[in-house]
Amino acid sequence: MRRRQRSVPQIIEQVTIIDAGSEGMAIAKPEQKVVFVPFGAPGDIVDLKVVKRGKNFFEGEIFRFHSYSKQRVEPACSHFGICGGCKWQHLAYEHQLRYKQQIVKDNFDRIGKFSYPSILPILGSDQPYFYRNKLEYTFSPHRWLTEGKPSENISDDALKGLGFHLPKRFDRILDIEKCHLQHDLGNEIRLFVREQAIRHGYSFYHAKKQQGLLRNLILRNTHAGEWMLILVISTDDQQVRDQLLPQLIKRFPQLVSVFLVINPKLNTQISDLTHELVYGLPYLTETMPSPLIGQNDLHFRIGPKSFFQPNTKQAGKLYHTAFQWAALTAVETVYDLYCGIGTIANYLANMAAKVIGIEHIEEAVEAARENSRLNHIKNTEFIAGDMAEVFNWQLIERSGRPDIVITDPPRAGMHPKVISRLIELSPEKIIYISCNPATQARDIALLNEKYSVQEVQPVDMFPQTHHVENMALLSIR
């Protein structure tokens, strides 16, 4: 027997959107039922069509506006509403910041349930567009059609696309004309690659059929205007080497580093594959002012596989906050957990006795050591390995107990073993940086028996999206 549907109808009229939050969705609560609404803005009065019925919540699409929220602004991007990238472009920036602040508070209250002081006002960006230093695009022989024409009426070449995945669809690519996230030169390079690839008749990779040559294009850039291009293809190809890449290098003198990656695998993971340098330098060099007045700028070499904070200017604000909270006096042993290419370790090193960085990507650890050499820093040590394994007593006996720990784990947060080790070691302060306030709140709750939260500082690394970076200063009880 079919179960009867709950009493919420398919169409809900005259609904007021009341909030914005989780996963970038707006929220309405008609008849006490939570409905998540993509691209809604708090204050909108709308008619909703229910498109998904979960046990505790529904998902609805707006199909008619009765009135528009005052928080709305005109989105800058023509792909808004289809592309999964910047779901909050329709909200004025000041409101985006307000909701991000609230996301941190909600996670700390609902998941963390520990006490903490008033959250400091989020550090917003003075550059809410064109702020990213890295973007990755995907080729497709059959782009997502937005013109409403049947694909039979479109030529094969016009069907080819180079852009971003639709939300939650690995096989659907939206061709991008202009992206507002990275410097505009990135758009020029991508459009040129697409145009030349079509002109030369290269095939675009079909993710479902697993056929075709061109798979991904990754572009990285620095503030000084240097660019790295990484082209991922499914099989080695002489024409790409002799034709497409030389054309690109000639057309864009800003490209100082060009890599070719051959990925014959079914998945798109390339960190385990050889990145062959076909032109220029094997890295980009980014510059950041030293936190110490009167000292030279710091330089960081970024290789093709290295993690580097995607928003360099905002990362500078985040590192500076960590520097202020650490309040180093040149006698401390600092651990930088999940250190990437050692940016934070090197940023703080001049004010510490020594800094030990731990990171699992070998190339990043090598880059971290290189970054110390480049900046004439001699009191850092970098260790490669999985945090849960290498952050152990043997290492502590060799390198010393931490006075201060900076931890900046990936979205999943810290492994329980790492949290237990921190509790055993009991450093004076822990500075916890996170791109996921939910796992951060979970981890701080586990640390809470020994640590109290002294400061909470959200930082907006990703304007136009719902993502928020958050910092917490913990001190030993």
Ligand SMILES: C[S@@+](CC[C@H](N)C(=O)[O-])C[C@H]1O[C@@H](n2cnc3c(N)ncnc32)[C@H](O)[C@@H]1O
């Ligand atoms: C959010 S990034 C932080 C990077 C760095 N703190 C920075 O500001 O550039 C997280 C880093 O953790 C590393 N990582 C992820 N899982 C790890 C693990 N289990 N053990 C060690 N490092 C890991 C990633 O490779 C990445 O470099």
